Amino acid sequence: MRYIQKHITLVCLAALLLCVLLAASVAGTKAVAGRRYQPAEPTDVPVLNYHKVDNIDHSLVLTPAEFEEQMSYLAENGYHAITPDQLMGYLKYGRSLPDKPVLITFDDGYADNYVNAYPILKKYGFTATIFLITDFIGADERFLTWDQVREMQKNGFVFGSHTVNHQPLTKLSPEDASAELTESAREIERQLGAKPRYFAYPTGAYNLKVEELVRQAGYRAAFTIRYGQVGIESDPYAIERIPLYHSRKTFRSFYCRLTAASLLERLSIFKN
Ligand SMILES: [Zn+2]
Known part of the structure; x- marks a missing residue:
């Protein structure tokens, strides 16, 4: 009797496991079917995230020499800088991307992006967002001026919103969060002649409610600081990036993060 009970329990467990596997496979099929397109060879796109490029010893600040080493590596290894529009065209409609695409982004809008990073990017034929x-x-010398922004825009750089005041949206009421999203968009439109299509979460803080507010405010996509490469399964309102830091081994860390992200992600080692 005990043997039969044990046997039945095992059969039940096996059936349960089969059901779970079947459900997972159906869910996977549905997720793919819900998309407008499925590329034959999906590409993972690294979205690099920088802040300051200056001669200051701080983890969020790369020296111009460190930044140039990374841009030179990308250029020598055949990477092509793309725009967020190209990334979204690929994710939503399967439009083709250049070989080895990379999206270079900066958060906050520091003056050194223009003074130090911009000449290096131009030297290697890259643009950034x-x-x-x-x-x-334009508030003080630490930040870009609108004239600098307009000059970079003329040369192919893209500007998105990072809110009005850099407050984490998850800490604000929905009304205040919406105001940060729409008022920053209005100011960018006033200064640059077009509404920004892309947004980056201040401090990386977001949740489903905040994602919805970003969508309602009219942005096409939003960028997090969640580590990973962007692929066809990525949520357009929670785009992964690769944050880059200054350390004792800045280049080594850049190289590992750039080249290993995809593999480590698949093994679920890196994604948080
Ligand atoms: Zn920021």
Whole structure:
């Protein structure tokens, strides 16, 4: 009797496992079917995230020499800088991307992005996307001026919103969070002639409610600081990036993060 009970329990467990596997496979099929397109060879896109490029010893600040070493590596190894529009065209409609695409982004809109990073980016033929805190632009010498922003825009740089005041949206009421999203967009439109299509979460803080507010405010996509490469399964309102820091081994860390992200992600080692 005990043997039969044990046997039945095992059969039940096996059936349960089968059901779970079947459900997972159906869910996977549905997720794919719900998309407008499935590329034959999906590409993972690294979205690099920088802040300051200056001669200051701080983990969020790369020296110009460190930044140049990374840009030179990308250029020598055949990477092509893309725009967020190209990334979204690929994710939503399967439009093709250049070989070895990379999206270079900066948060906060520091003046050194123009003074130090911009000449290096131009030297290697790259453009970047910069997320601006609109109340800080032109406020003091630490931040970009609107004239600098317009000059970079003329040369292919893209500007997104990083709110008005850099407050984490998860800490604000929905009304205040919406105001940060729409008022920063309005100011960028006033200064640059077009509404920004992309947003980056201040401090990386977001949740489903905040994602919805970003969508309602009219942005096409939003960038997090969650580690990972972007692929066809990525949520457009929770785009992964690769944060890059200054350390004793800045280049080594950049190289590992750039080249190993995809594999480590698949093994679920890196994603948080
Ligand atoms: Zn920021």
